[in-house]
Amino acid sequence: MKIAITSTGKNLDSLMDPRFGRAPYIVIASSDGDLLEVIDNAVNVNAMRGAGIQAAKSLADRGVDVLLTGHCGPNAFTALQAAGIKIGTDQTGSVKEVLSRFKDQGISFADKPNVEAHW
Amino acid sequence: MKIAVASGKGGTGKTTIATSLAAVLDRRAQILDCDVEEPNCHILMSPSINCSEVVTLPTPLIDMDRCNLCGKCGEVCNFSAILTIGKTVLTFPELCHGCGGCVLLCPEKAISEIPRELGVVETGQAGDVEFVHGRIRIGEAMAPPIIKEVKKRINVNRIAILDAPPGASCPVINTVRGTDFVIMVTEPTPFGLHDLRIAVDAIRPLGIPMGVVLNRCDIGNDEVNQYCNHAKLPMLAEIPFDRKIAVGYSRGDMLIKTDPDYMNMFERLFQNISCLVHESSKVHEVIPA
Numbered sequence: 571m572k573i574a575i576t577s578t579g580k581n582l583d584s585l586m587d588p589r590f591g592r593a594p595y596i597v598i599a600s601s602d603g604d605l606l607e608v609i610d611n612a613v614n615v616n617a618m619r620g621a622g623i624q625a626a627k628s629l630a631d632r633g634v635d636v637l638l639t640g641h642c643g644p645n646a647f648t649a650l651q652a653a654g655i656k657i658g659t660d661q662t663g664s665v666k667e668v669l670s671r672f673k674d675q676g677i678s679f680a681d682k683p684n685v686e687a688h689w
Numbered sequence: 690m691k692i693a694v695a696s697g698k699g700g701t702g703k704t705t706i707a708t709s710l711a712a713v714l715d716r717r718a719q720i721l722d723c724d725v726e727e728p729n730c731h732i733l734m735s736p737s738i739n740c741s742e743v744v745t746l747p748t749p750l751i752d753m754d755r756c757n758l759c760g761k762c763g764e765v766c767n768f769s770a771i772l773t774i775g776k777t778v779l780t781f782p783e784l785c786h787g788c789g790g791c792v793l794l795c796p797e798k799a800i801s802e803i804p805r806e807l808g809v810v811e812t813g814q815a816g817d818v819e820f821v822h823g824r825i826r827i828g829e830a831m832a833p834p835i836i837k838e839v840k841k842r843i844n845v846n847r848i849a850i851l852d853a854p855p856g857a858s859c860p861v862i863n864t865v866r867g868t869d870f871v872i873m874v875t876e877p878t879p880f881g882l883h884d885l886r887i888a889v890d891a892i893r894p895l896g897i898p899m900g901v902v903l904n905r906c907d908i909g910n911d912e913v914n915q916y917c918n919h920a921k922l923p924m925l926a927e928i929p930f931d932r933k934i935a936v937g938y939s940r941g942d943m944l945i946k947t948d949p950d951y952m953n954m955f956e957r958l959f960q961n962i963s964c965l966v967h968e969s970s971k972v973h974e975v976i977p978a
Contacts, residue, residue: 617769618768619768619769619784620768620769620770620784623769623772623781623784626774627763627772630774630775645769645781648779648781649774649779652774652775652777652779653774653775654775
């Protein structure tokens with residue numbers, strides 16, 4: 571299983587970033603907690619609009635199963651849902667902490683966006 | 690001739706200048722209110738509206754029976770308005786700019802277009818002045834397509850006066866592009882100067898000659914004058930801060946109705962602009978393209 575966590579940095583000890591579409595990095599890890607890939611999200615950080623939609627597309631293209639982040643807006647939510655990606659919102663702490671919370675099944679998946687669109 | 694009235698800062702008197710200039714030119718003029726979010730030339734000119742047309746933007750509609758999920762539509766879209774994801778294609782109509790690129794590129798001809806309503810364009814008469822304005826649907830963000838529809842109604846046989854929205858972004862650029870002259874209306878305050886600079890910097894790359902009308906010219910400081918000298922912006926006219934003008938405005942009267950003495954000033958303003966437009970076209974003739 572591939573788990574994506576929005577992050578301020580490139581490794582598991584980095585602080586996670588609560589933003590989805592405009593997080594500087596998205597860390598992809600296995601369910602065992604191994605680092606698989608780091609997506610440099612700079613293109614979307616500077617996007618005028620549609621950052622969440624494009625970030626969702628990059629996760630879908632990589633076959634990600636679960637996204638763990640802070641906020642998820644309506645457009646990103648629609649796109650992630652279409653790709654069958656489960657979404658855990660309102661996460662805090664380091665990437666590692668978010669992953670272990672997920673492993674301990676302490677995360678419930680969202681059934682709706684938790685913030686307004688940013689436009 | 691097409692003359693745009695812009696400012697940068699809101700509330701400097703764009704509409705005051707645009708409406709009185711049009712009214713002085715009378716049967717030679719057409720006024721086009723391009724401030725489609727908050728048009729208000731009609732408040733000062735009380736036109737009779739005889740035609741109202743809905744403005745729409747074509748947005749994609751996907752036939753999933755034809756779609757092979759190739760993703761070309763999403764690759765061409767600059768605004769993430771269409772996206773192939775999972776086993777489906779999503780559209781986000783509020784992000785779509787209506788370019789039609791996805792329709793053209795779809796190898797399976799699976800995309801058609803459906804109209805999305807943005808607002809209306811209304812045309813009519815204000816006395817002998819031809820009147821056009823656009824009104825955007827409340828909550829809609831896409832002003833430029835409505836401004837373009839307003840401008841399609843420019844009567845080339847008249848002097849078109851285009852009242853621009855404040856600011857310095859897409860709606861302003863869409864208004865002034867293709868005009869022969871831009872009147873920048875400002876006031877001699879730090880706020881007027883700050884926003885004038887931004888608007889001048891935004892419009893200057895279009896190569897349209899500009900000049901300044903200084904409203905409430907006897908308040909504030911001299912910095913706008915200094916800036917205009919330095920930036921080689923001709924000072925076209927000055928209007929003092931006058932209680933009589935403010936009272937007329939508060940009643941919804943045009944400046945030349947409040948004080949007919951200003952008719953001369955607006956006639957001179959137009960002659961001034963005509964000369965500047967003529968001069969700048971001569972300059973363009975001399976420099977080979």
